[in-house]
Amino acid sequence: MPVIPVYLQKQAPPTSRPDEAPRATTVPIKHKHHFALPTLRLQLHNLQHEGSTIFLSNIKGNEDISTQVQNVLNGLYTPDSPRPGTRSITFILREYSGLAYTTGIELDRDHKEIHLNIDYFTRLPEPRAEILGVICHELVHCFQWDAEGTCPGGLIEGIADWVRLRAGLAAKHWKQEAGGKWDQGYQHTGYFLDYLERRFGDGTVRRINGGLREGRYDEENLFASCCGGKTVDELWSDYEAALNKDSDADLPTRTGDVVVVPTDTLPKHADT
Numbered sequence: 001m002p003v004i005p006v007y008l009q010k011q012a013p014p015t016s017r018p019d020e021a022p023r024a025t026t027v028p029i030k031h032k033h034h035f036a037l038p039t040l041r042l043q044l045h046n047l048q049h050e051g052s053t054i055f056l057s058n059i060k061g062n063e064d065i066s067t068q069v070q071n072v073l074n075g076l077y078t079p080d081s082p083r084p085g086t087r088s089i090t091f092i093l094r095e096y097s098g099l100a101y102t103t104g105i106e107l108d109r110d111h112k113e114i115h116l117n118i119d120y121f122t123r124l125p126e127p128r129a130e131i132l133g134v135i136c137h138e139l140v141h142c143f144q145w146d147a148e149g150t151c152p153g154g155l156i157e158g159i160a161d162w163v164r165l166r167a168g169l170a171a172k173h174w175k176q177e178a179g180g181k182w183d184q185g186y187q188h189t190g191y192f193l194d195y196l197e198r199r200f201g202d203g204t205v206r207r208i209n210g211g212l213r214e215g216r217y218d219e220e221n222l223f224a225s226c227c228g229g230k231t232v233d234e235l236w237s238d239y240e241a242a243l244n245k246d247s248d249a250d251l252p253t254r255t256g257d258v259v260v261v262p263t264d265t266l267p268k269h270a271d272t
C-alpha cells in the first residue's frame with residue numbers, strides 16, 4: 001500500500017555535542033488530562049543492527065511513548081477540543097539515508113507511520129534524550145491540524161519543535177536566535193511560538209493549532225485572533241526586539257544566516 005510523505009526535508013542535522021546546552025529554559029507541559037492512546041506498534045527491520053539495541057535499551061515502550069503522546073495531546077488540546085482521529089501509530093525502525101519522518105497511509109490517514117533511521121542512533125552521544133526528542137517531534141505530526149494541507153511547512157515544523165521544547169527535550173545543538181524569517185521552521189519557529197505562549201498566555205499555541213483545523217490557511221486572521229490583533233510580522237519584530245533587549249540571557253541575534261536544523265528527513269529514492 002503506498003504511503004504519502006507528510007513533510008519533506010533534506011538536510012541531515014548534526015549530532016548533539018555535550019558542551020552545547022540549550023539556552024532557553026523550558027516550562028514543562030502539564031499532563032492535566034490523560035488522553036486515550038492510539039494503538040502503538042513497532043517494526044524492527046534489523047534486529048542485529050547496533051541501532052536496534054540502542055533503541056531497545058534506551059526507550060521503554062510501555063512508558064516513554066505514552067508519555068510523549070500525552071505531552072503532544074496536552075500541549076495541543078483540551079479534552080473537549082476536536083482533534084484528528086489518529087487510531088494507530090507504527091514505529092518503523094530501519095536503515096535509510098535520513099533521520100526520521102512521518103507518513104499517513106493513503107486509504108486511511110488515521111493510521112500513521114513514524115520511520116526512524118537506526119544508523120542515526122549509533123551516532124548519538126546521548127541517545128535516550130535525542131531519540132525521545134525525535135519521537136516527540138514526529139508524534140506531533142500524527143496529531144496536529146494543518147489547515148487541510150495548506151498550512152506552511154515552517155509553522156507545522158515549528159509547532160512540532162515547540163512541543164518538543166516544552167517536553168524538556170530540546171536538542172543540545174538548538175540555539176534561540178532572531179534574524180531570518182519567522183517561518184523558517186523547526187526550533188527557529190518553535191522558540192518564537194514559545195515567546196508567543198509566554199506573552200499571550202497558556203494555550204496560545206494550542207489556539208494557533210486549533211485555528212488550523214478547518215479551511216485554508218489564513219495567516220492574518222490566525223495570528224490576529226490568537227495574539228492580540230497583531231500581524232505575525234509585528235510579532236516577529238517584537239520577538240527580535242525582546243531578544244536583543246534581554247542581555248542577561250546572552251542570546252545572539254543575527255540576520256540572514258540563521259541555522260535551522262530539521263528533524264524530518266525523507267529517504268532518497270534508492271532506499272525507500
Ligand SMILES: [Zn+2]
Nearest residue numbers: 157160263264
Ligand atoms: Zn517534522
